[in-house]
Amino acid sequence: MDFSHSATAADYLRRVGDFIRAEIEPVEADYHRTLRESRDPWVVLPIVNQLKARARDQGLWNLFLPDTEHGGAGLSNVEYAPLAEAMGRSALAPVVFNCNAPDTGNAEVLVKYGSDEQRSRWLEPLLRGEIRSAFCMTEPEVASSDATNMAATAVVDGDEIVLNGRKWWSTGVGHPECAFVIFMGLTDPDAHKYQRHSMVLVPLDTPGVKVERMLSVFGHQDEPFGHGEVSFTDVRLPLSAVIAGPGRGFEIAQGRLGPGRIHHCMRLIGLAEKALELACARATDRVAFGKPLANLGGNRERIAHARIAINQARLLVLHTAWLLDTKGLAGARSEVSQIKVAVPNTALEVIDMAIQLHGAAGLSDDFPLAAAYTGARSLRLADGPDEVHLNLVARYELAERS
Structure with missing residues (x-):
């Protein structure tokens, strides 16, 4: 095992570090203060888009993604690890470099399992930083540490899939640019326990989807991303919204x-x-x-x-x-x-x-x-x-x- 930085990783690490020190650290305290003092903190402040544009212009964008076909940096996990460490020093840096969770995980899902239609509609704007996303898995009524307890359903009905249930701690759902969520629900209770569930791409403005409330963590709501409780009531979507097909959740x-x-x-x-x-x-x-x-x-x-x-x-x-x-x-x-x-x-x-x-x-x-x-x-x-x-x-x- 050799954990020394490759030439590519070392170059990215230097550039990311320089950008954080020169561009992000001088404005970060004021950024957080402005959000705290705002009457509506669920907004994207202009400085964020300005920093994102500068980072993208410098090629410091989607560094988490190993898939170069979709605009990733082509880094291995070992190569990306020190970049993630550098970004972790700042709450703002992962957003600026388009490397923030849960968007990173959702992007990886779409790269690996998404259809061409799903990638065109959701992945490409996500990787351009034009939209945000959330992941809806944990539920308030069951012990979600055991995912087989999941009560929310994703039932196939002809050429549609119908979603019902309640999710919470859906990080990012409060963001004004959150355009879709990935919903995981029970499709076939009689199948093998690891083949019962499906993941579905759900536009946030679909009828029947409602953000019930935003949840606080130690009194903080992590604006403008937040952690939401979301209800799904008879939400109907075409089967093409299911990622990789039913039962593969x-x-x-x-x-x-x-x-x-x-x-x-x-x-x-x-x-x-x-x-x-x-x-x-x-x-x-x-x-x-x-x-x-x-x-x-x-x-x-x-x-x-x-x-x-x-x-x-x-x-x-x-x-x-x-x-x-x-x-x-x-x-x-x-x-x-x-x-x-x-x-x-x-x-x-x-x-x-x-x-x-x-x-x-x-x-x-x-x-x-x-x-x-x-x-x-x-x-x-x-x-x-x-x-x-x-x-x-x-x-x-x-x-x-x-």
């Missing part, structure tokens, strides 16, 4: 989650790096009891442990990315679950340490730490809670010894 979901978890985890490592930088700055600049904070209360050791933990987490994710590149998801299932547990918990520990060094200021919007903590804590639940992934890791370990 689980297959698609598994293909979607491998690279997506690499992206999530590497962005979290970038977030942890940013938190550690802020912690070090605070520890050296702030004086209490006649000494810099770095020289009080074991803070040097806390900073050292944070550095070690981040480096460990990064290597674990890079190893998993290498396995995905060389052996596919089948050869990396345990490792994908390992990073999904390890990295959010590591990031939380580092961010919490940084908050503590900032005192009460760390809880405020004056620093990005509270928002960072909220995002990292959410990812212990998103794409499956820790417990589900720990169970899978244990199952693989025990199977090897039986």
